[in-house]
Amino acid sequence: MKNKSLLALLLFSLITCTALSQTASIRGIVLDDQNIPIPGVNIAYGAEGTQTNFNGFYELIIPANQDIKITFSYVGLKNVVSTFNLNNNEDYEFNPVLKTDIEQINEVVITTETRKRVEGIVTISPEAIRRIPGANAGVENLLKSLPYVSSNNELSTQYSVRGGNYDENLVYVNEIEVYRPFLIRSGQQEGLSFVNSDLTRDVSFSAGGFQAKYGDKLSSVLDISYRRPVSFGASVDASLLGVSAAVEAASKDNRLTSITGVRYRDNSLLVNAKQTETNFQPVFADIQTYLTYKFTNKFELDFLGNIAINKYDFQPITRQTNFGTIDEPRALVVFYEGQEEDQYETYFGALKGIYQANENLTLKFLSSIYHTQEQEHFDIFAEYRIGEPNTDIGSEDLGDVDFTTGIGNQLTHARNDLDALFINAEHKGTFLKDDNQFDWGVKYTHEDIRDRLEEYEVIDSAGFSIRPPIGDFVNDQPYTPFDAPLEPFTNVRARNDVQIDRISGYAQYSKSFDLGNGEAWINAGVRAHNWTVSGQNIESTTQTVVSPRGQFTYKPEWESDMLFRLSGGVYHQPPIYRELRDSLGQVRPEVKAQQSIHVVAAHDWSFKMWNRPFKLVSEAYYKKLTDVNPYTLENVRIRYRARNNAEARAYGFDMRLNGEFVPGTESWISLGFLKTEENIDNQGYIPRPTDQRLKVAFLFQDYAPTIPNLKLYLNMVYQTGVPGGSPSYADPYVFSELPRLPDYFRADAGFSYVIVDRERTFKDGHFLNVFEELSAGFEIYNVFDRQNSITNTFVRDASTRRQFAIPNFLTPRVFNVRVSAKF
Known part of the structure; x- marks a missing residue:
């Protein structure tokens, strides 16, 4: 019992x-x-x-x-x-x-969360990205309003950061590194950025001094997170430049979520407004999807997929560019024959598994495949003449060329094809214990590139074929018969089959603690990268680099909310395929990783002015670069010399003030000073192609006090001119004293009327109740119709044997109509 x-x-x-x-x-x-x-x-x-x-x-x-x-x-x-x-x-x-207790407009917000603020990372609101006007709207458009980001091409999504070039920027989407097409040489060919702002939840950006957990690049990190929907929703954004749509949904138990975006873009509105008269038929389209499934409380699997097809058919007809001075005006008139047919197709898929072992330990497993097939085919024959334009205001022939001082023609030909496959496998981990955090990761990458490069340029001036300015050549006519073979001015032919295997990893430690009367945070870490270049007719070469990095932040116990931050380290950029290929198309596997010692000192001050919140962030930086791989820049095409025969330096100061200049709205103004120069083969320092000395940017939003649903967005950038570049095969030191390109100044404005939003609803049964948000408006690109230029075209005058640097102008003032809706 x-x-x-x-x-x-x-x-x-x-x-x-x-x-x-x-x-x-x-x-x-x-x-x-x-x-x-x-x-x-x-x-x-x-x-x-x-x-x-x-x-x-x-x-x-x-x-x-x-x-x-x-x-x-x-x-x-x-x-x-x-x-x-x-x-x-x-x-x-x-x-x-x-929701906020106080009703207010809050369309554009730069949030600086505690962790991001400590780490020196700026976080940008996705709503701001979608609202701010620009000829190439998206996250890159908004980045260009930050003080340390430079771009003088509104048709391009590429940007340089603190003197670096376009290849020095890391881009992650959901912790997966994404890549750009290789062959694109002009901004108008680019089409769509990989990042779809309709899917974006969080955007973080660091301009230098970033942690070891980020990859091996010299300049910046753009870290994008796509959102996980919680219910059904849809959105559409349409304008004269194209249309984008997104659909999102979640299962009843919220274990399965999906969000898909489709985009189509047509740059005809912008390209047809340029000085070159063309027949232009672009097709830029992509589809992206992000799926998540939670198997258990501890494990979930995410999938990110993207298919992009960019077709660019271009048939130039005529061009007239006026340049020179008031006292000595000049004009270039060009008549074209032929066309260009380019196509860039990319396929991308990634899986990410997240295992939450416990509240302290998180393990992640990532894999991705990126495949790009690129074609660049063109045959364009150009007949040109340089002369003096008619400046008589009363003449019917005003602007026409009256007196020709030089004539010539040019034939350009290309049959370039590239097929590249990148495979990645990666593990990441995070362990938290009290105020201590450990992060680690290891990654393997296999790159398989097949490349056919075939292009030449023939220049003829007054009946004489211009030979390339290389090698010893003597023409002693008429005393000695000329028997040397005719050669094109440039001629590149190569076939490359290259494989690159990379193993990289990192480990870092972070801790917050009390220091004196304030709070402090430290981060210390190290990266290692080993890569092997091999392939057909290539001697296999293996190299390894190690990159220590660190950050220290201190917040004193003052009445004012201030932070002081010091960060830096050694940053390496192991060469990508484009850096291994020299100007003749030959692959040089011995090219080393470029190295930068980077130091950033920053001050962050949050305060109130006019009883409204403001923030002032100031940063001073210095970069010392060694094993530099010199390059030339033609529009957005980078041509490397594939030699580590230079050293460089970059230093400057940035400031950004953001806050409620208008009550209930967020705007900001940026100021940046930069100087960057390089020393090639110990010939002395000259400005680098990205030497953008001064930048002022202003992003502003407002609304009509009596009509709060009528909103204004203004994005304005002023930058001093960059160096004008040099012709093919030329010694950059010979052209380093040429005048810089004119200063770049551009303002884009958008006017939008909100018809429906969360605060403005209608009676039951009203047809507008189907919309969660609905707005319509128009945009003005290049409000002041400024003639900005991207690069110079170098044209010879046979009579004087002079070379003229003729600017390639960008888009003039353009009007666009836009409608946005959410369901």
Whole structure:
């Protein structure tokens, strides 16, 4: 009897313990009314609770099979209170939206979350990316308003950072590195950026001094996260430049989510407004999808896929460019025959598995495949003449060339084809313990490139074929018969079959602690990169580099909210295929990694002015570069010399002030000073192609006080001119004293009227209730019709044997109409 009673007691205890231990979990992201994750939100039920992390994520364990009232609260935002009754072991996703207590316009926001602020990373609102006008709208358009980012080509999504070139910038989407096409030489060929702003949740950018966990580039990191939807939704954005649409959905249990975006773009509106009269038939289109599935509370699998097809058919007809001075005006008139047919197709797929072992340990496994097939075919014959234009205002022939001083023609030919396949496999891990964080990772990459390069240029002036300015050549006519063979001015022919295998890894440690009367944070880490170049008729070469990096931030216990930050380290850029290929198309596997010692000192001050929040961020930096691989820049095409025969330096100072210049809105002004120069073969320092000395940028938004739904967006950039470059095969030192390109100044304005939004609704049954948001407006690109130039075309005058640097002008003032809707 006693044993039976003991057994019953044990069974009762087991059942009771089992019932008492029955739990369920709630997890998700807490968002504000702009769909931006909020860190530090208090989440409480009874005496239990938690907070959202730096990315707005939370997880809360609650008792199962009973009503639990949970309160989500954050200073300045309305509380959200919900009651849950979940089954045992149920995993429920809940993503509440906390709205502001005060009604305000908040279309453009630069958020600087605590962690990002400490690390020196700027976070840009996706809503700002979608709203700000630009000829090539997207995340890169908004980056160009930051003080350390330079670009003087509105048709291009490429940018340089603190004196670096376009190949020195890392781009990640959902922690997967993405790549750009190789053969593109002109901004108008680029089409679409990889990043689809309709899918974007979070955008982070670092201009230098970044951590070891980021890859091996010299200049910057752009880190994009796509969002996970919580319900069905759709959006459409249409203009005269194209259309984009996105659809998102989630399963009932929120385990499966999907978001898909489709884009089409036609640059005809912009290209047909340029000085060259053309027949232009572009097709730029892509489709992207991001899928997530949560198998268990601890493991989820994500998929990111992209297919992009960019076709560029271009048939130039005529061009007239006026240049020179008022006292000595000049004009170049060109008549064209032939056409260009280019095509760039890219296919990208990536899988990411995330295993949350426990609250302290996160393990990630990533793999991706990138395949690009690129074609660049053209035959263009140009007959040109240089002369003096008619400047008589009363003449019917005003602007026409009256007196010709030089004539010639040019034939350019290309049959360039490239096929590249990149395969990546990577593991990352994070371990948190109190105020300590350990991060590590290892990555393997295999690159397989097949390249056919075949292009030449023949220049004829006044009946004489111009020979290339290389090698010894003597023409002693008429005393000695000329018997040397005719040669094109440039002639490149190569076939390359190259494989590059890379193994890289990193380890870093971060810690926050009290220091004196303030708070401090440190990060120290190291990267290593080993790569082997091999291939057909190539002697296999293996190299290794090691890159230590560190950051230190201190926040004193002052009345003013200030941060002081020092970061830097050794940064290496192991060569990509384009850096291995010299100007004759030959692959040089012995090319070393370029190295930069980078130091950044920064000051961050948050304050109130006019009773509104503002932030001033100031940074001074210095880069010392060795083993530099010199290059020339033609529009957006980079041609490397494939030799580490130069050293360089870059230094400057940046400032950015952002805040509510207009109540309830966010705007900013940027100021940057840069000087960068290089020394090739110890000939002395000359400016690098990206030596952009001074930059001022202004991004402003406003609304009509009496009509708050009528909004204005203004994006304005001023930059001093960069060096004008040099002709093919020329010694850059010979042309280093040429005048720089004219200063770059551009303003883009957008006017939008909000018809429907969350604050403006209509009666039941109204046809506009189908929209969650609806706006319409127009945009003006290059408001002041400024003649900006991207590069120079060098043309010979046979009579004087002079070479004229003739600017290639960018787009004039252009009008665009735009409609946006969300459902």
